[in-house]
Amino acid sequence: KKEEIETKVTIIGSGPGGYVAAIKLAQLGAEVVLVEKDKVGGTCLNRGCIPTKALVRSADVFKNIKESEAYGCKVENYNLDIGQVISRKNQVASQLGEGISYLLEKNNIKYVKGCGEILDQNTVFVKTKHRETTIKTEYIIIATGSTTTKLPIPGIDLDNVLGSTEIMEIDELPKEMVIIGGGVIGMEFAFIFNTFGTKISVVEYMDKLLPNLDEDICHEIEEIAENKGINIYTNSKVEEIIRDENNKAIVGFTNNGEKKYISTEKVLVSIGRQPYLDGLGIEKLGLELNTNKKGIKVNEKLMTSISNIFAIGDATGGIQLAHVASAQGIVAANNIMGIEDTMDYSIIPSAIFTDPEIASVGIDEKYAKENNIEVEIGKFPIASNGKALTLGASEGFVKVIVDKNSKKILGASIIGPNATDLINEISIAMTNGLKAEDITKTIHPHPTTSESVFEALLAASGACIHN
Ligand code: FAD
Numbered sequence: 001k002k003e004e005i006e007t008k009v010t011i012i013g014s015g016p017g018g019y020v021a022a023i024k025l026a027q028l029g030a031e032v033v034l035v036e037k038d039k040v041g042g043t044c045l046n047r048g049c050i051p052t053k054a055l056v057r058s059a060d061v062f063k064n065i066k067e068s069e070a071y072g073c074k075v076e077n078y079n080l081d082i083g084q085v086i087s088r089k090n091q092v093a094s095q096l097g098e099g100i101s102y103l104l105e106k107n108n109i110k111y112v113k114g115c116g117e118i119l120d121q122n123t124v125f126v127k128t129k130h131r132e133t134t135i136k137t138e139y140i141i142i143a144t145g146s147t148t149t150k151l152p153i154p155g156i157d158l159d160n161v162l163g164s165t166e167i168m169e170i171d172e173l174p175k176e177m178v179i180i181g182g183g184v185i186g187m188e189f190a191f192i193f194n195t196f197g198t199k200i201s202v203v204e205y206m207d208k209l210l211p212n213l214d215e216d217i218c219h220e221i222e223e224i225a226e227n228k229g230i231n232i233y234t235n236s237k238v239e240e241i242i243r244d245e246n247n248k249a250i251v252g253f254t255n256n257g258e259k260k261y262i263s264t265e266k267v268l269v270s271i272g273r274q275p276y277l278d279g280l281g282i283e284k285l286g287l288e289l290n291t292n293k294k295g296i297k298v299n300e301k302l303m304t305s306i307s308n309i310f311a312i313g314d315a316t317g318g319i320q321l322a323h324v325a326s327a328q329g330i331v332a333a334n335n336i337m338g339i340e341d342t343m344d345y346s347i348i349p350s351a352i353f354t355d356p357e358i359a360s361v362g363i364d365e366k367y368a369k370e371n372n373i374e375v376e377i378g379k380f381p382i383a384s385n386g387k388a389l390t391l392g393a394s395e396g397f398v399k400v401i402v403d404k405n406s407k408k409i410l411g412a413s414i415i416g417p418n419a420t421d422l423i424n425e426i427s428i429a430m431t432n433g434l435k436a437e438d439i440t441k442t443i444h445p446h447p448t449t450s451e452s453v454f455e456a457l458l459a460a461s462g463a464c465i466h467n
Pocket of ligand 1: 012013014015016017018035036037038039041042043044045047048049050052114115116117143144145146164185276278279280312313314315319320321322323325351
């Protein structure tokens with residue numbers, strides 16, 4: 001069957017970039033076609049943010065049961081049913097997927113299932129087994145996301161070497177697992193599976209875990225991970241994976257120049273993701289890529305080198321976060337509809353769902369030093385926060401960076417309970433150019449973990465009450 005559609009905007013990819021852009025455009029009155037080759041919701045909903053957080057929740061429940069005796073509620077005879085863990089995760093994702101489909105319908109967005117190819121700057125072609133759709137369009141938004149980066153070493157194709165998508169579909173809990181890559185995705189899985197009872201080793205190329213974070217946070221999370229029994233090998237380059245006679249994988253790596261081997265049931269490779277642009281036809285179109293050839297080059301309006309084609313999210317090779325993709329989707333939608341809008345990357349919060357959680361926004365201490373910014377640093381230990389102690393979660397701290405002269409808040413790094421929610425107070429303060437005292441004169445409810453942000457800001461001027 002062949003069909004031809006005419007529309008104002010065609011969006012390729014329905015992740016948090018694409019579907020949010022579609023809804024925004026529809027709200028602004030545009031006719032929109034959304035093309036998706038897989039499931040609605042993209043990586044974020046089906047293989048990323050949401051499924052991992054469903055697993056984090058299962059790990060959390062399991063941990064609470066394991067530690068229940070300390071809280072006066074002894075539970076006996078408990079066990080982990082990995083099949084149920086996986087099916088609950090799938091159920092959460094599919095419920096949210098239905099929610100997005102409902103929103104698309106409500107906003108009269110035409111959803112075309114299939115792989116989209118850009119034939120020319122005003123034509124997108126979608127072909128499936130039974131249907132060929134030609135879409136004539138005024139604008140195109142490329143929101144095709146990213147895919148896992150393959151490690152070019154021998155043994156990478158062995159069947160017990162998995163990526164983040166496959167590890168979330170297992171039907172048996174591995175006894176041991178080596179995680180190659182101690183970045184955000186690797187560390188979230190390290191904590192999840194460690195709590196489930198898998199013996200975890202993390203092998204990281206750089207000299208620390210989560211290398212983009214504040215140095216104090218890096219040290220803290222490494223110490224916490226080690227205390228929980230996770231083996232960490234930093235400064236380590238994985239060179240090969242060998243299958244032994246018992247079908248186990250042996251991961252061979254150099255650690256500080258010394259060759260080491262770990263025998264393991266499963267290997268999880270999480271060394272990063274790269275823009276997914278396969279089959280889009282961008283070479284023929286002559287669309288400019290970034291200088292490192294990774295991702296589509298865009299300007300601050302998310303416009304590509306062809307002015308009626310925009311690109312957003314992971315496909316642009318920038319910050320790989322769902323909320324960045326969505327924010328870019330809105331900026332692109334506004335510009336298409338004639339509303340001038342640009343992306344500001346200076347206040348992007350990031351959230352890591354390790355145990356405890358980590359979150360940060362703005363600059364950190366090292367950045368301030370390197371750029372000769374005169375700052376006051378306030379640090380408050382979570383162990384001094386009453387609510388945290390009631391939760392049984394006393395590890396971590398809040399660290400804030402305040403401009404010494406203007407007293408404006410420049411950034412924060414938090415490790416501790418609810419860190420991923422707490423960071424928002426700082427983000428809002430920064431977006432509005434608030435000073436430390438704007439928050440410290442705000443009464444914070446007691447007992448809450450938010451008091452630790454309040455106290456850290458007091459600490460920046462040497463006026464902390466509870467430490
Ligand atoms: P995607 O979500 O990747 O969506 C792109 C879509 O385009 C896909 O559905 C794909 O099928 C489709 N597509 C591609 N090519 C075509 C084509 N030619 N035709 C039709 N359709 C096409 N980010 C966070 O902010 N918080 C987190 O907690 C978090 N956790 C993560 C955990 C994991 C394990 C992973 C892998 C990622 C995580 N991320 C997280 C990152 C986040 O998922 C991505 O940054 C986000 O999904 C990017 O959104 P996007 O819209 O650019 O692309």
